Amino acid sequence: MADTLQQLTGTPVVSGIAYGPAIWPGARPEFAPSSAELPDADRAGEVERFIAAAADVATRLRERASASSGVAAEVLSATAGLAEDRGWLSAARKLITAGTPAADAAVAATQQFADLFTKLGGLMAERVTDLNDVRDRVLAALSGSPEPGVPVPDSPSVLFADDLAPADTAGLDPELVIALVTRLGGPTSHTAIIARQLGIPCIVAVGDLASIEAGTQVLVDGTAGTIVVEPEPESARDAAAKWRVQAELVAGWAGPGRTADGHDVDILANVADGASARAASSKPVAGIGLFRTELAFLDRATAPTVQEQAASYREVFDAFSGHKVVIRTLDAGSDKPMKFVDSPDEANPALGVRGNRIADAQPELRDTQLDAIAAAVADTDADVWVMAPMIATVAEAREFAGLARARGLKAGVMIEVPAAALLAPQVLAEVDFVSIGTNDLTQYTMAADRMSAELAALTDPWQPAVLSLVSMVAAAGRAAGKPVGVCGEAAADPLLACVLVGLGVTSLSSAPVAAAAVGARLGQVTLAQCEAAASAALATSDPAAARAAAGAQV
Incomplete structure (x- = not known):
């Protein structure tokens, strides 16, 4: 391609290459303020x-x-x-x-x-x-106007937008919308997460995206984070076709998770309910690494009963009968308020009363949920593990482990707070396993709002500081002989997955659609190559350099 071609750069989120015309969402309703005051009778x-x-x-x-x-x-x-x-x-x-x-x-x-x-x-x-x-x-x-939203294109197209609401992204057809590019957003935004679920390339935080008009042919590289404007058509079609061939090869991967030299790695799925678990069971995953339980609590005036919760959990356990299922206790609070949770007004909710901290004031919510999990476990042969979110101290890990074990449950915690990562040896001494939530760990490590487009480079999970903390936790897991998983969106990146395995991570859990790409990539490299990639990434000082250094090894 010619050097004079216009190229935009953003934060890469979902790998892949797509070529097609750009489309923009339709105009939102025009609003003209009224100066008239309503009569009393109206x-x-x-x-x-x-x-x-x-x-x-x-x-x-x-x-x-x-x-x-x-x-x-x-x-x-x-x-x-x-x-x-x-x-x-x-x-x-x-x-x-x-x-x-x-x-x-x-x-x-x-x-x-x-x-x-x-x-x-x-x-x-x-x-x-x-x-x-x-x-x-x-x-x-x-x-009386039509409801606003993303247009349905006549042919495969690349969707550009300032930002996309969940209601827009949740209904996209990946056969017609073949890539997502937004001016705003971050690596863990709803747009990014649903792009992974759809399995289409995605780039966020592209500052000058508005300069590209609808209908312009673009080549999107979700691995490099680049958008080439009006590329040479034949070369662009070839690049997209090669990616499709690779994607078809990936689609044929059926597991198990294992490097080329036989090192086992559990490839797991993130799910939120019975329906998503049943859908995940058709993917080449060995189990569930993150069962988010919030859906059972949404849009209710009161908390669900033990019986209601147990029934919803059992659906997920039954979908993976005989397999590992890691269930996370309620991750809500002032940043995700629920009607029956007494959430205080806080200046910074992301650093406030959320996750396991809710139990300080309302312990019955956690107790009831653990009772429901234990009841559901009694009626299934799934290998159920339970973990608590937002753990920051060894004492919190010890308390949760005691409550879980009293109900016969295997106990673990999320490593999302840097304090927990720094004290990983002591935390692992109290629990049976840990799972690293890279989305929040990155946000807290870099002191950067993960939803900020301006800070998207800081909230990139390839940040060497974040990888250093992951390395510390994995080393503590090896020393203790206990599993260390990753259940953040970082586990969906095939190249980063190689680095995580090289650091010592034992399982990777992400959107089910990402499993084949991750598993296929791991199957093409040895553990020694993964370790070399991890060392190379850790030796760098920025995400782009970390990607390049790791890629040179695997």
């Missing part, structure tokens, strides 16, 4: 019109959630919950009752909460995109 009817529009949006989102599974179902349900949020509805209702038209009230109430979420930062700031999406859908419902 206000009650206007309130009813607004409430009906919000309810209609929530219903459609829930219908889409019911037709989806796993992460897609979870994010769609969460977005539907925003359309029914009592605080947002109340703020809009108050404005309408004072004489503001429904559309103006929806915009004003949304801005009020968007400002609040932005100040809170962390994962709450990410919800601004979701909230604005709900606002636009409500505005469309009020005006």
